Each structure stands twice: as structure tokens, then as C-alpha cells.
Amino acid sequence: MIEVGIVGGTGYTGMELLRLLAGHPQVRVRAITSRGNAGTAVDDMFPSLRGHLDLQFTAPDAETLGRCDLVFFATPNGTAMQMVPELLEAGTRVVDLGADFRLKDLPTWSQWYGMEHACPDVVEQAVYGLPELNREAIRGARVVANPGCYPTAVILGYLPLLEQKLVDASFLVADCKSGVSGAGRKAQVHTLLCEANENFKAYGAPGHRHLPEIRQGLAQIQGSDVGLTFVPHLVPMTRGMQGTLYARLTGQANLQELYERRYAAESFVDVLPPGSHPETRTVRGTNMCRIAVHRPADGDTALVLSVIDNLTKGAASQAVQNMNLMLGLEETAGLQQIAVLP
Known part of the structure; x- marks a missing residue:
């Protein structure tokens, strides 16, 4: 069973990641973090997950996250770049749903996001995670920059x-x-x-x-x-x-x-x-x-x-698609949902 962590699990994309991963046949969520909600049960915040996940939010801990096969960052821009180098050293792969690793031109990134980048070397190795364009590169990536919606x-x-x-x-x-x-x-x-x-x-x-x-x-x-x-x-x-x-x-x-x-x-x-x-x-x-x-x-x-859907193909489900490719799983695993109408 693949073990994953989620950093920043209380927003809409974090919630969608939890929903999708809870139904993934080959994945177990080992940790989900939130500094402001540490100790809160996930299903207290998201009652729709009751009976599907027995987890509490915890404060981000590099040691715990480093024991995961892959970690998702569903965090504000500028957060992932502070933690990713340590996770890479531990052998953990990363999918960042924020913008920290999307732009290769760092002066342009700083202009739009208002800060200096903390790990330019990771930007160089990161792969832009649009599978229909970069599938083979994603398979071998250690860091994937999940595209914006x-x-x-x-x-x-x-x-x-x-x-x-x-x-x-x-x-x-x-x-x-x-x-x-x-x-x-x-x-x-x-x-x-x-x-x-x-x-x-x-x-x-x-x-x-x-x-x-x-x-x-x-x-x-x-x-x-x-x-x-x-x-x-x-x-x-x-x-x-x-x-x-x-x-x-x-x-x-x-x-x-x-x-x-x-x-x-x-x-x-x-x-x-x-x-x-x-x-x-x-x-x-x-x-x-x-x-x-x-x-x-x-x-x-x-x-x-x-x-x-901006929250799924534009964020969380595309991140799961990237995870599947990175970890050698069936690309469609856990992603066969049918849209709900009306």
C-alpha cells in the first residue's frame, strides 16, 4: 500500500484530495497537516468523510512526512519551497498544488508572487504536471508542479x-x-x-x-x-x-x-x-x-x-493522476468518478 501525506488539508483542494485518496485502491493517507487545526478529527471538519478516514490533523512534521512515499502540498504559495528540499533528501516524492515550482524563470516568479525563491535548484528539476503534455517526464520526476486551473x-x-x-x-x-x-x-x-x-x-x-x-x-x-x-x-x-x-x-x-x-x-x-x-x-x-x-x-x-472542474482536473484529481504516474500505478486509478447531475 502506498503511503501519502497532505500538507495543508483544510482548503477546498485539500478536501478534494482527501475525498479522492479515500477511494483510491492502492493508497493510504498517513498524515494530513494543519497548524491551526492540529488535533481536530478530519471528519469533524469534513463530515462527508465520516466512515472513510480515521485521521486527525497534525502540525507539519518533516520526519513523519519523510516516511511517506509521496507528499502533496495544498498550501499557499511560498510554503512548499521551504519544506520540499528536506523531503527530497528523505527520498519522498512531491506534488505541489501551489505555484512554487511552476515557473522556470525565477525573476518572473518573484515578480508575480512577491518573494524570492528559496530553492532554485529544485525548480530546475521540477516537472510541469500536465500529463497530456509531459507524461514520460512525470513518470521519472521527484517533484511535480501541478498546473493551475x-x-x-x-x-x-x-x-x-x-x-x-x-x-x-x-x-x-x-x-x-x-x-x-x-x-x-x-x-x-x-x-x-x-x-x-x-x-x-x-x-x-x-x-x-x-x-x-x-x-x-x-x-x-x-x-x-x-x-x-x-x-x-x-x-x-x-x-x-x-x-x-x-x-x-x-x-x-x-x-x-x-x-x-x-x-x-x-x-x-x-x-x-x-x-x-x-x-x-x-x-x-x-x-x-x-x-x-x-x-x-x-x-x-x-x-x-x-x-x-477547477477543483479536480484543475487541482486535486490532476494531482492524483500525477501521483499515479510518479509511483508506477495505473494512471486512471481512483479517478473514474462520474459527474453528478443536476
């Missing part, structure tokens, strides 16, 4: 077009919407019910910290820098995310066939039939990304619709 939806949406050099990579537009849970579980005015309900707004238009991450991923596919306009929006729903992606075509191809062929072997990317419009509710609580591709009026614009 917006980057997951956007990169998967653009990937086939950029691989085949079919679009003008200097002018890409990603118009994205996310449910309120993407802001995390902490109390904030803009996520209060009376503020977010019956409201719709853009944010981060001058610049969002996921922008350099998305550009980095797209540049890896393209083989050169890309020009991307990225505008996120907050929508009054709990979870779910859609990327509406635009690109100017420069080559000829049957876009439907292109996407179906590229993702035919991917368990967690579903290319919908021609003319479809994916819905966020069809991926709720799953590790699935559903994609539809259009060419409006047979013009020169490729329009891609990409939907995921």
Missing part, C-alpha cells in the same frame, strides 16, 4: 493547434470563466454570497499570475514565445471552469479530426461531436476535460471550448 483548461484547448503549427501563435485570446471556489476557502469580501451571487465580472485584465504559466506551457508546445491575451471572469457558481479560446488559422486542417486524433488515447480528455457546446456540470467532481472545436462561418478563426 486556468492553465489546464487553456493549454489542453490550444495544444493540438500549436503542435501542428496551424495558427498564428502571436495572437491568441483566452476568455475564461471560473466558479467562486477557485478563490479558495479563506474569507474574502468578493466571494461572499451577497457579493458573488447574481453577479458576473472580469478580473485581472491588466495581468493575472496564471498568465506567465499559460504562456510558458504554450511556448513549450509551439517551440517559441506566444502572444496571449488572457482575461479571467468570476461567475456565480461554486465550481467549474470554461475556457473560450480564439486563434487565427494559418494552415488547413479538419479541426474535428485533428482534436479527435490527438486525444484519442487520453483517458481524461473528451472531444465532443461536431457542433457541441460542453457544459461545466458534465465534469463536476471528475478528472475530465471536455472540448469542442468550431470554425465559425467557415472563416479563419478556430474557436475552442474547454471545460473542467
Whole structure:
């Protein structure tokens, strides 16, 4: 049985990790940490897990975590980089759901996250954890940087077009919407019910910290820098995310066939039939990304619709997918949930 630990288990992504790992056939959660809730039973905080996990939150302890096969960090940015080097020395593998190891350019990372990086050497060896792009590198990784939610939806949406050099990579537009849970579980005015309900707004238009991450991923596919306009929006729903992606075509191809062929072997990317419009509710609580591709009026614009659950494929379930790859397990293990409707 694989033993794992979770650092920072009281947020939405930590809760989703617990839910998924509790149902994983080959994994046991050895430790889950929270400085502020040490001694509290997990099922007291998350009653939905009653009968599935008999654990208490504990203070982070490197010795205990170092006895795990793998540790997940579901912590604020800047936390994982303080503990990861010691865990690596102990032979423990790491999946960080925060942003500490996502960006390879450290001055850019410091600009967006407002601090100096504590372990640049670990950044160099970390693998960006988008399996559909970096599967083989993830298998051998000791540290995986789990992608952000917006980057997951956007990169998967653009990937086939950029691989085949079919679009003008200097002018890409990603118009994205996310449910309120993407802001995390902490109390904030803009996520209060009376503020977010019956409201719709853009944010981060001058610049969002996921922008350099998305550009980095797209540049890896393209083989050169890309020009991307990225505008996120907050929508009054709990979870779910859609990327509406635009690109100017420069080559000829049957876009439907292109996407179906590229993702035919991917368990967690579903290319919908021609003319479809994916819905966020069809991926709720799953590790699935559903994609539809259009060419409006047979013009020169490729329009891609990409939907995921921001808490699962955009965070926790993708982290479990990465864990499965890193530890030599079946990639789909523990990730076969069907979305709950309505």
C-alpha cells in the first residue's frame, strides 16, 4: 500500500484530495497537516468523510512526512519551497498544488508572487504536471508542479493547434470563466454570497499570475514565445471552469479530426461531436476535460471550448493522476468518478 501525506488539508483542494485518496485502491493517507487545526478529527471538519478516514490533523512534521512515499502540498504559495528540499533528501516524492515550482524563470516568479525563491535548484528539476503534455517526464520526476486551473483548461484547448503549427501563435485570446471556489476557502469580501451571487465580472485584465504559466506551457508546445491575451471572469457558481479560446488559422486542417486524433488515447480528455457546446456540470467532481472545436462561418478563426472542474482536473484529481504516474500505478486509478447531475 502506498503511503501519502497532505500538507495543508483544510482548503477546498485539500478536501478534494482527501475525498479522492479515500477511494483510491492502492493508497493510504498517513498524515494530513494543519497548524491551526492540529488535533481536530478530519471528519469533524469534513463530515462527508465520516466512515472513510480515521485521521486527525497534525502540525507539519518533516520526519513523519519523510516516511511517506509521496507528499502533496495544498498550501499557499511560498510554503512548499521551504519544506520540499528536506523531503527530497528523505527520498519522498512531491506534488505541489501551489505555484512554487511552476515557473522556470525565477525573476518572473518573484515578480508575480512577491518573494524570492528559496530553492532554485529544485525548480530546475521540477516537472510541469500536465500529463497530456509531459507524461514520460512525470513518470521519472521527484517533484511535480501541478498546473493551475486556468492553465489546464487553456493549454489542453490550444495544444493540438500549436503542435501542428496551424495558427498564428502571436495572437491568441483566452476568455475564461471560473466558479467562486477557485478563490479558495479563506474569507474574502468578493466571494461572499451577497457579493458573488447574481453577479458576473472580469478580473485581472491588466495581468493575472496564471498568465506567465499559460504562456510558458504554450511556448513549450509551439517551440517559441506566444502572444496571449488572457482575461479571467468570476461567475456565480461554486465550481467549474470554461475556457473560450480564439486563434487565427494559418494552415488547413479538419479541426474535428485533428482534436479527435490527438486525444484519442487520453483517458481524461473528451472531444465532443461536431457542433457541441460542453457544459461545466458534465465534469463536476471528475478528472475530465471536455472540448469542442468550431470554425465559425467557415472563416479563419478556430474557436475552442474547454471545460473542467477547477477543483479536480484543475487541482486535486490532476494531482492524483500525477501521483499515479510518479509511483508506477495505473494512471486512471481512483479517478473514474462520474459527474453528478443536476
